[in-house]
Every structure is written in structure tokens, then in C-alpha cells.
Amino acid sequence: MNKTKQKMIMGVDIGGTKIAFALVSSGKMMTPVYKAETPKGEKILSVVSKFYEKFSKKYLIAGIGISTAGMVSDDGQIVGSTGNIPGWQGTKVKEILQKKYRLPVVVENDANAAAYAEYQVGSAKGANPLLMITLGTGVGGGVIVNGKLVRGAHFAGGEIGHIKLSYTKQRLCTCSRYDCFEAYASGNGLLALIKHYFPDKYKSISTRKLFQLTKSKTKDSILAIRAIEDWHFYIALGICNLFHVFDPEKIVLSGGLSEEVDIKCLLQQTKKLFLPALAKSVHIEKSVLGNDAGLLGAALLASQSL
Ligand SMILES: [Zn+2]
Known part of the structure; x- marks a missing residue:
């Protein structure tokens, strides 16, 4: 039987010790939150890819939203201090992932992303x-x-x-x-x-x-x-x-x-x-x-x- 894949956004949260992944649709979590340890620098992107491949077998992923420690430029590059993730500063996260998967990718500072969630679906809608x-x-x-x-x-x-x-x-x-x-x-x-x-x-x-x-x-x-x-x-x-x-x-x-x-x-x-x-x-x-x-x-x- 040919199942129609459900359209999802892959949400990623990159912290100093752990990276969290889940699929999100209309502001709701559609899968449990999966976690992996945070490696150094650009190796983070291979962990993101691993989860993308896992999810994309079952679902149609329409975009990727990344929340990360550190300051992020408008074009999705890590520009500010990320003392707790060595080697991450300077990484052109959006450019790399967008080229690889040909999908819309948004990269945002973690506190900013959290504030946006509170505004859209949280305690201060x-x-x-x-x-x-x-x-x-x-x-x-x-x-x-x-x-x-x-x-x-x-x-x-x-x-x-x-x-x-x-x-x-x-x-x-x-x-x-x-x-x-x-x-x-x-x-x-x-x-x-x-x-x-x-x-x-x-x-x-x-x-x-x-x-x-x-x-x-x-x-x-x-x-x-x-x-x-x-x-x-x-x-x-x-x-x-x-x-x-x-x-x-x-x-x-x-x-x-x-x-x-x-x-x-x-x-x-x-x-x-x-x-x-x-x-x-x-x-x-x-x-x-x-x-x-x-x-x-x-x-x-x-x-x-x-
Ligand atoms: Zn200070």
C-alpha cells in the first residue's frame, strides 16, 4: 500500500551537552524528543543528518528549524561566543544544510527561539x-x-x-x-x-x-x-x-x-x-x-x- 507521508518540520535544539530532535507540525510535537550528545564543531551537522535520514524514511520533511546556543546571523551562521560548544563559532549552518537537503532551513539563537514558541503556543500567546x-x-x-x-x-x-x-x-x-x-x-x-x-x-x-x-x-x-x-x-x-x-x-x-x-x-x-x-x-x-x-x-x- 502506498502510504501518503505526513508533512513535518524537523525541530533541533543544540545545547552545550545534548542535541534534541523532534518532528513538529502546526506547533505540536508529533514524535517523542530524541537526544544525542553534542560533539565538537561541525560534527554536530553529521548528527543532524543522521536524524534527518532516520525521520525522512517515515515522514515528508518540509523544513528544518534549528535552535542553538550562541549568536546567529541573519544568514544562519554562528557568529557569537559559544564557549560551551568548541569549534561551533563560524559554522554556516543554514547554508550547509540548505544545500544538502534543498529545504528551507531556519537557524535561531536558543533563547530567541524559545521566546517565539512562548509567543505562538506558550504561556504568553x-x-x-x-x-x-x-x-x-x-x-x-x-x-x-x-x-x-x-x-x-x-x-x-x-x-x-x-x-x-x-x-x-x-x-x-x-x-x-x-x-x-x-x-x-x-x-x-x-x-x-x-x-x-x-x-x-x-x-x-x-x-x-x-x-x-x-x-x-x-x-x-x-x-x-x-x-x-x-x-x-x-x-x-x-x-x-x-x-x-x-x-x-x-x-x-x-x-x-x-x-x-x-x-x-x-x-x-x-x-x-x-x-x-x-x-x-x-x-x-x-x-x-x-x-x-x-x-x-x-x-x-x-x-x-x-
Ligand atoms: Zn556579562
């Missing part, structure tokens, strides 16, 4: 403007205005992790500059707070343990609560700076650490920082798409170029 903040080991983000990603003139739109929260040169950031939002609000920022509040035993306290300590009803719980309050203040400070630039209708928090954010506490902090007229205009939600957002967003972007 249609919000205009939309600001997404990713809280994890680092801090990333994405900005959508009038339904379009703000990619910027130098492809650094949405790189909100490196706005400055202070001028004190106290916190060193992973970008080797001081006082970036990321240095305060990320997992690394939390480790710095642990060091500050627990100078004698910080080595034995992980970020996860810090959150547990807040509920422990011990002497340490008071210090842990203070540390978490400081962390919320830093996130609020970043939100305040960004809010006053483009006045987002909704703010979405994503990334592993977003689960630990207490929205009520965050709103209390933002109210103290915002201009009074705007204090009630802050709407913050947590992502409902989780780890799949980048893959889904890249596939949605690719489906638009069909």
Missing part, C-alpha cells in the same frame, strides 16, 4: 511586546515586538544577560566583565550569594540545598531566606531596567531556576522599583513549554518560511 527571561546557569532572553523577534543590527537582540545592574565591579560575569544581570540572577549569582551569607560553609551548600534550607526552620533558614530575597531583588532590578525600555505586555520566566521563583515575592520587589504609574502593569508568568521551547520555536519559525 500573542503578548505584544513580550519579554522572556531565561534563568539557568546563565541568564538569557528574547524580545518579541509586533510578533517579530528583535534580532538587532548585530544579532545581539535579547542578550539581556549582560545589561549592567551595578557599577561597583563586585561580581565577575562569565563574559569576563563586571556586574552583568547574569552575574547576579543566574545559578552562578546564587552561588555568590551563598558565599556571602555562609562564608564558613559555602562549599557544602548547593543552590538546590539553599532552597531547601529556606524551609528548614534552623538558624540557617533565616540566612537562606535573605539570600533568596536578594536573588528576587536582582531579578526584579533586571526586569525594571528592561521594562522601562519597551513596556512588555507580558514577561515569561523560563529555564531551570525559574521553577524556584516566587512570583508574589518578585512582584513585591518590582513594585518598589517601578515608576508608580507602572507598578500595576507588570505581568509575569512562568513558561509552560519547559525544555522543549527552543526546539518548538525553531520549528515554528521554519514553518513560516515554507
Whole structure:
């Protein structure tokens, strides 16, 4: 029997340790998410090809959407720092894959792709403007205005992790500059707070343990609560700076650490920082798409170029 193949987009999410693959149709996952380890540099493309060949036996693939760590140019080349994927910078991802498969290929920065998924099918559908903040080991983000990603003139739109929260040169950031939002609000920022509040035993306290300590009803719980309050203040400070630039209708928090954010506490902090007229205009939600957002967003972007 001659089965008609179903038309799909292959969504790919390239991270520092793993690459995730799934087929997507109309913004929905049509297969489970398959994972492979991230090799170095251009070898990533042979892993992508392996999955393409596997999927194309069963389905008609109409396009490829790739979400990746690092800054991406308009023509789909990796142009920005990708410290966690050696040899990836400079790769002309779109050009190579498009030539090979003769299909539309879209390549987008992972945080931007995730923001696009939140806008299309996630917790801030249609919000205009939309600001997404990713809280994890680092801090990333994405900005959508009038339904379009703000990619910027130098492809650094949405790189909100490196706005400055202070001028004190106290916190060193992973970008080797001081006082970036990321240095305060990320997992690394939390480790710095642990060091500050627990100078004698910080080595034995992980970020996860810090959150547990807040509920422990011990002497340490008071210090842990203070540390978490400081962390919320830093996130609020970043939100305040960004809010006053483009006045987002909704703010979405994503990334592993977003689960630990207490929205009520965050709103209390933002109210103290915002201009009074705007204090009630802050709407913050947590992502409902989780780890799949980048893959889904890249596939949605690719489906638009069909
Ligand atoms: Zn930085």
C-alpha cells in the first residue's frame, strides 16, 4: 500500500551537552524528543543528518528549524561566543544544510527561539511586546515586538544577560566583565550569594540545598531566606531596567531556576522599583513549554518560511 507521508518540520535544539530532535507540525510535537550528545564543531551537522535520514524514511520533511546556543546571523551562521560548544563559532549552518537537503532551513539563537514558541503556543500567546527571561546557569532572553523577534543590527537582540545592574565591579560575569544581570540572577549569582551569607560553609551548600534550607526552620533558614530575597531583588532590578525600555505586555520566566521563583515575592520587589504609574502593569508568568521551547520555536519559525 502506498502510504501518503505526513508533512513535518524537523525541530533541533543544540545545547552545550545534548542535541534534541523532534518532528513538529502546526506547533505540536508529533514524535517523542530524541537526544544525542553534542560533539565538537561541525560534527554536530553529521548528527543532524543522521536524524534527518532516520525521520525522512517515515515522514515528508518540509523544513528544518534549528535552535542553538550562541549568536546567529541573519544568514544562519554562528557568529557569537559559544564557549560551551568548541569549534561551533563560524559554522554556516543554514547554508550547509540548505544545500544538502534543498529545504528551507531556519537557524535561531536558543533563547530567541524559545521566546517565539512562548509567543505562538506558550504561556504568553500573542503578548505584544513580550519579554522572556531565561534563568539557568546563565541568564538569557528574547524580545518579541509586533510578533517579530528583535534580532538587532548585530544579532545581539535579547542578550539581556549582560545589561549592567551595578557599577561597583563586585561580581565577575562569565563574559569576563563586571556586574552583568547574569552575574547576579543566574545559578552562578546564587552561588555568590551563598558565599556571602555562609562564608564558613559555602562549599557544602548547593543552590538546590539553599532552597531547601529556606524551609528548614534552623538558624540557617533565616540566612537562606535573605539570600533568596536578594536573588528576587536582582531579578526584579533586571526586569525594571528592561521594562522601562519597551513596556512588555507580558514577561515569561523560563529555564531551570525559574521553577524556584516566587512570583508574589518578585512582584513585591518590582513594585518598589517601578515608576508608580507602572507598578500595576507588570505581568509575569512562568513558561509552560519547559525544555522543549527552543526546539518548538525553531520549528515554528521554519514553518513560516515554507
Ligand atoms: Zn556579562
